[in-house]
Amino acid sequence: MNFTVSYYRREGDEEHLPRIVGLVKLDEGIVVPGEIVDIDPSEVKEGIRVEAVLRRYSSDDPYGLIYYGLKFIPILKK
Amino acid sequence: MSKAFISAVCMTKIGRHFKLGTKNLIHEVTACMEEKTGSRPDYLIIASALSALQTHQLDIASIATQYLGWNNTPSIRVETGETSGIAALELAQYIIRSGAASKVLVVGVEKMTEYPSNKVNADYAKILDYDTEYVRNITPPNYAALVMKEYMRKYGATRDDIAEWPVKMHANAVNNPYAQLRFPVSKEAVSNAMVISEPITLLDAFPIGDGAAAVLVTNESARSKDALEIVAIASTTAPPLYLREDITELPATKAAWVTLKRKLETHKLSEVALQVHDSYSIYGILALEALEVSERGKAYSIIPNLEYLNVGGGLKARGHPIGATGLYQVAETYELMINGFAGKQYGGEYALIHSMSGPDYNARLALLRRW
Numbered sequence: 001m002n003f004t005v006s007y008y009r010r011e012g013d014e015e016h017l018p019r020i021v022g023l024v025k026l027d028e029g030i031v032v033p034g035e036i037v038d039i040d041p042s043e044v045k046e047g048i049r050v051e052a053v054l055r056r057y058s059s060d061d062p063y064g065l066i067y068y069g070l071k072f073i074p075i076l077k078k
Numbered sequence: 079m080s081k082a083f084i085s086a087v088c089m090t091k092i093g094r095h096f097k098l099g100t101k102n103l104i105h106e107v108t109a110c111m112e113e114k115t116g117s118r119p120d121y122l123i124i125a126s127a128l129s130a131l132q133t134h135q136l137d138i139a140s141i142a143t144q145y146l147g148w149n150n151t152p153s154i155r156v157e158t159g160e161t162s163g164i165a166a167l168e169l170a171q172y173i174i175r176s177g178a179a180s181k182v183l184v185v186g187v188e189k190m191t192e193y194p195s196n197k198v199n200a201d202y203a204k205i206l207d208y209d210t211e212y213v214r215n216i217t218p219p220n221y222a223a224l225v226m227k228e229y230m231r232k233y234g235a236t237r238d239d240i241a242e243w244p245v246k247m248h249a250n251a252v253n254n255p256y257a258q259l260r261f262p263v264s265k266e267a268v269s270n271a272m273v274i275s276e277p278i279t280l281l282d283a284f285p286i287g288d289g290a291a292a293v294l295v296t297n298e299s300a301r302s303k304d305a306l307e308i309v310a311i312a313s314t315t316a317p318p319l320y321l322r323e324d325i326t327e328l329p330a331t332k333a334a335w336v337t338l339k340r341k342l343e344t345h346k347l348s349e350v351a352l353q354v355h356d357s358y359s360i361y362g363i364l365a366l367e368a369l370e371v372s373e374r375g376k377a378y379s380i381i382p383n384l385e386y387l388n389v390g391g392g393l394k395a396r397g398h399p400i401g402a403t404g405l406y407q408v409a410e411t412y413e414l415m416i417n418g419f420a421g422k423q424y425g426g427e428y429a430l431i432h433s434m435s436g437p438d439y440n441a442r443l444a445l446l447r448r449w
Contacts, residue, residue, distance in 0.1 A: 004223035006275040011200040021220040033320045
């Protein structure tokens with residue numbers, strides 16, 4: 001529903017800058033914060049339809065823990 | 079309950095103090111305080127948000143008393159994210175009012191230049207919910223950017239309208255000897271600065287700097303002749319940003335203001351010395367609206383008219399050593415009302431200080447009165 005393109009450097013998650021961070025309204029009406037991926041920042045628009053996918057959040061190498069969770073990708077075809 | 083007073087204040091210049099550690103910064107302001115008051119406090123409160131993460135030190139309050147040689151002085155550390163300074167003041171006034179101590183020294187300290195900014199940014203982002211926000215790579219400036227975009231869309235404000243804030247803050251900081259960024263900026267410079275999280279640029283955001291500030295809170299018998307009364311401190315919390323109906327409102331600030339405003343009698347806030355939390359330009363504007371200084375959607379237009387607003391330059395230009403910031407706000411206000419500060423002297427009766435953490439996850443308002 002609303003997004004920002006972020007260049008904020010944060011230790012451990014700098015490999016994918018810039019990031020698109022948005023507030024996503026689920027079909028059930030709930031709003032969740034999340035990252036929108038697989039789309040170029042110049043192409044993302046307010047109100048686009050997205051779907052949730054399982055992706056890597058970050059890893060704290062060298063300890064070996066990898067964090068996975070939901071991110072959002074645009075729905076290309078309906 | 080007895081009354082609580084602010085009897086003396088001390089500040090260090092905010093900046094990159096590569097030669098000073100946390101304990102040295104604390105000592106700078108406690109030495110200043112001992113010189114001013116000729117005595118030691120009977121309780122020490124340390125406000126520090128990041129000390130455990132940035133300097134690896136737990137229980138900084140006890141370690142500080144050891145370093146200062148203040149044996150047998152009770153001490154405690156307070157951490158509530160960006161409001162840690164005012165939270166420490168809140169605790170200090172309760173200790174005074176309870177009668178447990180007569181002189182409580184509140185020291186805010188933050189050492190933020192030990193690491194490169196990507197590490198500081200990561201630690202600062204932990205003021206949000208670690209499990210639901212931090213791990214998803216969501217940071218405080220991202221939220222401020224979403225709020226700013228929504229505000230501009232909803233009220234038709236332009237990028238230049240929002241830039242009124244940093245322009246005013248930088249102009250104020252030029253006259254503040256303790257400020258980190260003592261140079262003026264233009265609206266054009268704000269919009270052309272490096273983007274942090276669009277539409278927020280570097281000149282909408284606070285700088286990273288080290289600093290310490292101290293405020294002595296006393297009861298009536300230990301009060302100095304130049305004192306401000308702590309009339310009341312109201313504090314509360316709010317739901318996470320993504321669960322709010324309207325993200326252009328500061329719900330905790332608004333709720334705290336509702337409980338506090340009846341104590342201000344008939345005074346208008348536009349005539350009161352005011353310090354608001356402006357980690358990002360948009361939050362300063364929203365704070366003015368939550369405090370009813372302005373109607374919703376219009377605060378940016380009255381910024382140039384507010385003579386006693388963030389006289390030291392706000393978080394934006396004075397700087398924001400996270401846990402110390404609230405005490406800088408108090409110290410600047412004390413100097414403004416007692417001795418004159420940053421080229422200004424406020425002759426009125428009341429001052430209001432606003433502090434909040436992240437996108438208003440907790441808010442604290444301190445109402446001070448000339449005694």
